[in-house]
Amino acid sequence: MTPPTQEDRVPAWRHHAFRIARAATTPLLPEDYVDLFNPLRSRTHLRGRVVALERETSDAMTVLIRPGRTWRDHRPGQYTRIGVDIDGVRMWRAYSITSGPRTDGCISITVKAITGGTVSTHLVRILRPGQVIQMEQADGEFVLPKVLPAKMLLLTGGSGITPVMGILRHAATDLDDVVLLHSAPRPEDVIFADELRDLAAGGHVRLLQRHTDTDGMLNPAELDALVPDWRDRETFACGPAGMLEALEAHWHEAGLVHQLHSERFRPALTEPGEGGTVYFTGLDRELECDGARPILDVAEDEGVIMPSGCRMGICYGCVLPLREGAVRDLRTGEVTTASPGDGVLIQTCISSAAGRCDLDL
Amino acid sequence: MTALQKKEHNPIAHLSDQDIERLGVELDAIRDQVISTRGSSDAAYIRRVIKVQRGLEMGSRAVLLASRWKPAFVVGTVGLSVSKILENMEIGHNVMHGQWDWMRDPKIHSTTWEWDNASPASLWKHSHNELHHTYTNVLGRDNDLGYGIMRVDEDQRWSPFYLGQPVWNFVNACFFEYGIAAYDLEIGKYFKGKKNKEIFQRDLKKVGVKIRQQMTKDYVVHPLLAAPTGSWKQTLLANYLSNLTRNLWTHSVIMCGHFPEGVETFTRKSIDGETRGEWYLRQMLGSANINGSRAMHIATGNLSYQIEHHLFPDLPSNRYQEIAPQIRDIFNRYGLTYTSGSLPRQVGSAWMKVIRLSLPNHLAAKFAPRPRKAAPVPLRFKTAAPKADAA
Numbered sequence: 012m013t014p015p016t017q018e019d020r021v022p023a024w025r026h027h028a029f030r031i032a033r034a035a036t037t038p039l040l041p042e043d044y045v046d047l048f049n050p051l052r053s054r055t056h057l058r059g060r061v062v063a064l065e066r067e068t069s070d071a072m073t074v075l076i077r078p079g080r081t082w083r084d085h086r087p088g089q090y091t092r093i094g095v096d097i098d099g100v101r102m103w104r105a106y107s108i109t110s111g112p113r114t115d116g117c118i119s120i121t122v123k124a125i126t127g128g129t130v131s132t133h134l135v136r137i138l139r140p141g142q143v144i145q146m147e148q149a150d151g152e153f154v155l156p157k158v159l160p161a162k163m164l165l166l167t168g169g170s171g172i173t174p175v176m177g178i179l180r181h182a183a184t185d186l187d188d189v190v191l192l193h194s195a196p197r198p199e200d201v202i203f204a205d206e207l208r209d210l211a212a213g214g215h216v217r218l219l220q221r222h223t224d225t226d227g228m229l230n231p232a233e234l235d236a237l238v239p240d241w242r243d244r245e246t247f248a249c250g251p252a253g254m255l256e257a258l259e260a261h262w263h264e265a266g267l268v269h270q271l272h273s274e275r276f277r278p279a280l281t282e283p284g285e286g287g288t289v290y291f292t293g294l295d296r297e298l299e300c301d302g303a304r305p306i307l308d309v310a311e312d313e314g315v316i317m318p319s320g321c322r323m324g325i326c327y328g329c330v331l332p333l334r335e336g337a338v339r340d341l342r343t344g345e346v347t348t349a350s351p352g353d354g355v356l357i358q359t360c361i362s363s364a365a366g367r368c369d370l371d372l
Numbered sequence: 373m374t375a376l377q378k379k380e381h382n383p384i385a386h387l388s389d390q391d392i393e394r395l396g397v398e399l400d401a402i403r404d405q406v407i408s409t410r411g412s413s414d415a416a417y418i419r420r421v422i423k424v425q426r427g428l429e430m431g432s433r434a435v436l437l438a439s440r441w442k443p444a445f446v447v448g449t450v451g452l453s454v455s456k457i458l459e460n461m462e463i464g465h466n467v468m469h470g471q472w473d474w475m476r477d478p479k480i481h482s483t484t485w486e487w488d489n490a491s492p493a494s495l496w497k498h499s500h501n502e503l504h505h506t507y508t509n510v511l512g513r514d515n516d517l518g519y520g521i522m523r524v525d526e527d528q529r530w531s532p533f534y535l536g537q538p539v540w541n542f543v544n545a546c547f548f549e550y551g552i553a554a555y556d557l558e559i560g561k562y563f564k565g566k567k568n569k570e571i572f573q574r575d576l577k578k579v580g581v582k583i584r585q586q587m588t589k590d591y592v593v594h595p596l597l598a599a600p601t602g603s604w605k606q607t608l609l610a611n612y613l614s615n616l617t618r619n620l621w622t623h624s625v626i627m628c629g630h631f632p633e634g635v636e637t638f639t640r641k642s643i644d645g646e647t648r649g650e651w652y653l654r655q656m657l658g659s660a661n662i663n664g665s666r667a668m669h670i671a672t673g674n675l676s677y678q679i680e681h682h683l684f685p686d687l688p689s690n691r692y693q694e695i696a697p698q699i700r701d702i703f704n705r706y707g708l709t710y711t712s713g714s715l716p717r718q719v720g721s722a723w724m725k726v727i728r729l730s731l732p733n734h735l736a737a738k739f740a741p742r743p744r745k746a747a748p749v750p751l752r753f754k755t756a757a758p759k760a761d762a763a
Contacts (some may be wrong), residue, residue, distance in 0.1 A: 031593065034585070034588050034589060035593045035594060036589075037585045037586070037588075037589050038586075039426075039486075043426065043479075044426055044430055047423060047427060047430075056478075056479065096412070096475070096477075098411040098412050099411045099412045099413075100474060100475055101475060101476040102476075320501065320506075321501065321502050321505065323506070324686070325469075325501065325505055325685045325686055326497070326502040326505060326506065326685075327469070327470035327473065327482045327483070327497070328497065328498065328502050330470075330482070330483055343404055343407060356473060356476070356481065356483060
């Protein structure tokens with residue numbers, strides 16, 4: 012689905028006006044000047060303004076955001092990537108959109124502060140209304156099918172409730188038979204606890220809650236007792252990686268993988284190691300790099316044509332985007348990591364692989 | 373000056389290999405200290421400078437719409453000149469060095485930045501970041517030593533062409549941005565047949581497009597916008613004067629970086645197998661600072677801290693001032709001369725050199741300035757055996 016381009020939408024006179032404005036502002040764009048007054052009007056960089064913050068639990072916060080003018084709306088269950096500047100460095104994470112239907116064009120995300128999670132902690136503890144954040148268009152396949160399933164099972168753990176809440180707020184009244192089995196450590200940790208109880212009381216969902224501090228983690232084998240007809244249900248699961256892996260294995264065993272939709276809400280974190288495989292996405296080529304040599308040297312030795320410059324970390328002529336993985340600065344030992352979509356630009360002449368990494372070349 | 377390796381009194385003779393390596397370790401430590409404290413206040417600094425510059429530019433251009441009235445002409449021209457200087461120096465030069473890449477903001481990044489200058493960012497980054505900063509002051513390698521049109525070192529061979537170099541230098545100053553574009557194109561190298569023709573033509577096209585865009589903006593679009601008030605002539609003149617002011621200013625600042633008396637040059641062979649410590653040492657001796665006010669430092673893009681900039685070209689420019697005392701202390705402790713002077717003195721010194729070296733060496737020697745006082749060598753080095761010929 013490609014959005015209509017500017018040229019399709021705007022009348023000819025405006026198109027010419029843009030051209031003049033561009034000629035008047037080159038080498039910048041007119042929007043670089045508009046940014047001084049209203050950063051939400053940018054055509055090339057989607058941003059949002061924090062409208063309000065609402066505490067959900069002691070460590071979870073709902074952030075109400077007014078997206079910039081190029082926002083193309085979302086389908087319930089999708090996520091958006093949020094970028095914030097922390098200690099001056101822009102960091103991105105994906106968060107499910109939790110808001111229900113709204114007429115004011117705002118959306119909300121609900122963030123749980125994770126121990127050691129730089130971005131989530133920032134969003135829950137530091138962010139204030141009025142601040143501008145970076146955003147990307149909504150994305151993700153964790154959405155209801157066009158033809159709504161007759162029977163559904165929602166399996167969630169911790170903040171895995173967030174995309175499911177986004178779905179329920181839009182579609183609870185249209186769905187006939189929904190079982191929601193939600194796990195959280197303690198009752199006070201349940202995000203949206205009141206609203207879930209209301210949904211249950213209104214007969215929209217059958218709510219099963221599990222408190223893992225006392226009851227232990229959900230074992231998929233228990234499903235036969237908890238939701239005897241789980242095999243007949245279209246299942247949507249979102250939660251910690253361990254939980255999802257167990258569920259996927261269970262559904263696989265039952266030969267019902269096609270009925271299971273799962274959403275991982277925390278990317279697998281790279282454990283920085285010494286050296287690793289570097290994958291050049293454009294070349295579709297893998298190289299083994301040791302942890303002591305610059306990626307640039309290793310790649311060139313293997314005949315890869317790399318951009319290069321001073322070879323000592325000063326000229327930035329060798330910079331490539333790191334799509335995923337971790338590299339180590341050979342001068343300082345500092346490790347830079349990237350999650351899918353980050354595209355952190357790294358200097359290959361002074362960076363060694365610190366685990367598997369994908370570089371765009 | 374003469375290449376350091378050929379000098380009678382080699383200013384680094386008292387340093388042993390271990391001393392130089394220790395110096396490198398000390399400088400690395402300063403670098404690490406800045407990197408580990410780089411954060412939101414630095415990010416706020418560069419965003420503030422960009423905001424001020426863009427606001428000033430918009431405001432000045434708005435005022436120029438009414439420039440047929442003299443006060444508007446004066447205010448607009450001064451504002452636009454300051455904005456153009458800020459844009460090239462404290463913002464453009466430093467962003468393209470990658471000083472702000474750590475913020476991961478694609479809008480303020482060395483790979484995406486384009487500046488208000490005739491030379492396209494990609495060409496400038498190659499000739500400046502890659503060649504000049506790597507081969508600083510190495511005779512025959514660093515073309516910044518005279519830009520290929522001047523002789524600024526006794527060890528550059530004289531020819532009658534150089535008799536005119538005071539004139540070349542002045543013309544270059546007036547049209548400096550085009551000088552930079554021609555320099556980045558490596559026109560000289562091309563005509564000597566040392567530059568690939570396809571690459572040259574590709575680059576030439578880039579420069580052509582860039583110059584056309586710049587000219588259209590300053591000399592067509594903005595004057596046209598001012599036409600309804602009858603101010604097109606004044607606006608055109610204001611744009612020209614702003615570009616001229618910036619050319620003269622940036623040319624002066626850049627001359628002060630490596631041309632004043634006291635700055636050392638190095639022979640081509642001296643950098644064979646150069647260690648990190650030796651590279652640092654070359655940057656220390658090959659650059660000169662300018663003393664002055666905070667406003668002057670910002671207007672030079674902190675290139676007034678040329679020594680600090682050459683040691684750490686990718687550290688945020690707002691930090692050079694902060695580390696300068698530590699760098700000066702290292703110079704003192706290692707018995708090296710920290711070359712620095714006021715703006716008029718350094719500009720004068722650089723011009724003197726350009727004029728003096730337009731003559732062949734035997735005539736130029738008659739006008740040689742008295743050498744600046746060399747730094748005292750600390751006692752601990754006095755007993756050390758002189759270093760074997762560094763060349």
